[in-house]
Amino acid sequence: MSDSSENNQFNSDDLNFDDFQLEENLSEPAYTPLPERDLSFFKNIPVTVTLEVASKEVALGDLMKAGEGSVIELDKMNGEPLDVKVNGSLMGHAEVVVVNDKYGLRLIDVVDETLSAAFE
Template sequence: MSTSTDIPAFNTDELDFDDFQFDESTNENLDMSHSIPERDLSFFKNIPVTVTLEVASKDIALGDLMKAGEGSVIELDKLNGEPLDVKVNGSLMGHAEVVVVNEKYGLRLIDVVDSALDSAIQ
């Protein structure tokens, strides 16, 4: 046998926001017209991220993919010579081309998507 305590249900009809009184200092704190001082963002420079160079992609039905085997060709959505997508943690940062530096692959940024920089700064 279990014992339960009766907890009264919360009734939203009992709320009356007209009863709340705000003093002037509360309104001053909500004023966003003044400039906010810049923050030191150097902390974020040491956070690791994953940079991915995506050649191309293709949406394909799982059944069609299951039929693929050695030697199968799946046509992708980019043309030869078209810039490749650079993604940071899965989000598009910009476009690049592949280069070779000291016998390793690298990328040369062609353009950077403005929204990627804007969201990183804010």
């Protein structure tokens, strides 16, 4: 039984790299790149844009004690830029503006340049 297990063992001397046929020109890519696709259909996918004023982590017990007239201090100072989130992910920062009697936002900075291109 020990003789058969010895015959199945790997021996690195048995490897012969000359048996492999390698490509002569290794500088060219081994794949053909696909042509660029028109991705303009992504521009019509709806997303949710949220302007977050501020936030605060509060213990549930403290929140249950809150009632009418209670004040919960938030983590932003007056005048600081607000967070703009797209589908919950931070996109950038903005300030509140009023346009035609409706609230709007004016972008101050954009965190991800690829996401900003979607709004152009």
